[in-house]
Amino acid sequence: MEILTLGLNYKTAPVEIREKFTFSDDSTPRALHLLSQTKSVVECVILGTCNRTEIYIVCDQLHTGRFYTRNFLAEWFGVDRDSFQEHIYMKENDEAIEHLFRVTCGLDSMVMGETQILGQVRDAFFLAQKHQTTGTVFNTLFQQAITLAKRAHTETGIGQNAVSVSYAAIELGKKIFGTFEDKSVLILGAGKMSELTAKHLHANGVSQVRVANRTLERAQLLARKFQGDACTMDHLAEALLEADIVISSTGASGYVVTYEQLRPIMKQRKHRPLFMVDIAVPRDLDPRLHDLDNVYLYDIDDLEGIVESNLEERSREAERITGMISEEVVAFQNWLNTLGVVPLISALREKAFVIHGDAMRKIENKLPDLTERERHIIRKHTRGIINQLLHDPVVRLKELAVQKRGDEVLEMFSTIFALEEIIERRRQEADWEEEKKHAAGVKEKVMAAHSRE
Template sequence: MEILVLGLNYKTAPVEIREKFTFQDDSTPRALHLLSQTKSVVECVILGTCNRTEIYVVCDQLHTGRFYTRNFLAEWFGVERESFQEYLYIKENSEAIEHLFRVTCGLDSMVMGETQILGQVRNAFFLAREQKTTGTIFNTLFQQAITLAKRAHTETGIGQNAVSVSYAAIELGKKIFGSYRDKAVLILGAGKMSELTAKHLHANGVARVRVANRTLERAQQLARKFQGDACTLDHLAEALLEADIVISSTGAAGYVVTYEQLKPIMKQRKHRPLFMVDIAVPRDLDPRLNDLENVYLYDIDDLEGIVESNLRERAQEAERIAEMISEEVVAFQNWLHTLGVVPLISALREKAFVIHAEAMRKIENKLPDLTERELHIIRKHTRGIINQLLHDPVVRLKELAVQKSGDEVLELFSTIFALEDVVQRRREEAKWEAQKRAARGKEKILAAPSKE
């Protein structure tokens, strides 16, 4: 069995290409069953997010697996293979395993270390398992990937530091206030960045939002998004008196809030802490505001410096996770090689005991006067001889299977004991059972009432 992943993501394909390859939630079960019926495919999982579409398959041969999985993508989405070939990446076996681990741990995400992808991988796997398009290999691989990602986020600090300007502002505010509960935020201007920061603050529990803008109408439009109120910049002194947090992005030519303007207001506030975030270029807030007691002012350079520092820290944590991934890849490959030993061992034992049964039949024919007790003793001891003869080869086979030349060892073992026919029969039976499970799942999907 071989493992493949074929996909497009934000690094290999522009959004106008990626959006053509989006699996809808209600059609994914049908896609899974159609894919599972595709030639060469034994197991499959479909992972679709806003930044990636990936198909994971266990196939019986690499070249046919690549060919027919690409065909499935082209046919399902109704596009020519040549139109997306240059954007498609294909990873095989150990690279495919490592890729899944990196994706699940967030190392392949646009924002390194984000945790949302873990839930998306888990949901994709659970759906495939529910639709019976996974088997022994993927049930083990994806469960291992999920467990690894959880451990990576628990044992490292990769997800602890803000890596966007808006989140950096939120984290700074938490250091000042501890909690945003009962805090009031004042937004100066209606810029996208200040809106995004306000959205995060609102999600973190700020009690009140006020928007101050040159035109009242624009202020009211933004304020409604946060169930807040609005005013013009003419009422700025009153708004500053009540605010705990100020986010500014007005695009004004000069300072919107000056040192001389805020100094008397801070006395009226009785020096209650004021957290100020200046996202504007040129700056809206007078840098001298930082000289006022209990005023905490940060501009865009401060925030971007924090983000760069946090990204470096995440990169260091990512190296630790990469080492964990390398260990897990080896562990899975060892398990996979051991799994390949099972049909050989079963085939060897089956062949040995077929020979044993035939030998016992000849003994019974040549010695018809033997009692049942005597036959039982002969049968028991001859089976013991077979078990002892098989013990050492089986142990050595398990040991050698996990080495680099493991595949060659398995093939040589199969040749020495002439097990090819038995192994092939067992593989065909396993594949047939997998196809029957997939067909039963497909019938279930087709029999389900349409949502339309």
């Protein structure tokens, strides 16, 4: 069995391409079913987020897996295969396993170390499991990936430090207020960065949002997004008196809030702290505001300095996680190698107990007067002899299978015990089941095409 990952993400494809390859929540179960019926596909999981679409499959052969999975994407989304070829990446076996581990741990995310992707991978796996498109390999691999990601976030600080300007502002605000519950925010201007920071503050418990802008209409447009209210700059003094947090990004040529303007307002506030974030260039907030008691002023350079420092820290933590991933890839590969042992052990036991059954029939023919209890005792002890004889060869086989040239060991073991006929029979039975599954998938596609007509 081979493991293959095929996908596109924010690194390989712009959003106008990615949005063409989006599996909706409603359509994913059907897509999983059709993909599982595709020739060469044995197991499958579909992972879809705003930044990536990835298909993970276990296939019988890599070249057919690559071909039919690409065909599936083209047919499902109704696009020409060549039109998305340059945006697609493919990873095979160890590289595919490592990629899944990196994705789940957040090392391949746009924001390194984010934890949302862990939940998305888990949900994608559970959905595939629910619809019975996973089996022995992916049930083990995805559980291992999820467990590894949880351990990585617990044992390292990969997700503890803000790595965006807006999140850095949140981090600073929490140091001042502890919590944003019952706090109000004043947005000066209607800039995108101000809106993003306000969005994060609102999500973290800020209860009231007011937008002050030169034109009331634009202020109202932004305020509605947070169920807030709006005013013009003529009411700035009143707004500053009530606010706990100020975020400014107006594009004005001079200071919007000056030292002289805020000083009397701070006296009226009676020592209530005021957290101010200046994202504008040139700056909106007079740097001297920092000298006022209970005013905490930060500009874009302060925030970017925090982000840069935190990115360096996350990079160091990512190196630790990369080491953990390498160990997990080896562990999974060792487990995967032992899967080749299972058919041999099963075939060996089948052959041994066929011989045992023949021997018991001969004993019963020669000793027809045996009681049922005597037959049971003989059957039990002779089976025990077989189990003891098989024990050591089976243990040694498992040990040798994970070492170099393990395939040669398995082949030699099969030859020594003359298991080729049993294994070939089981392979033909499995191929027959696969053909029936493929035929059912083709029939379903034909019926779906007719229904669309």
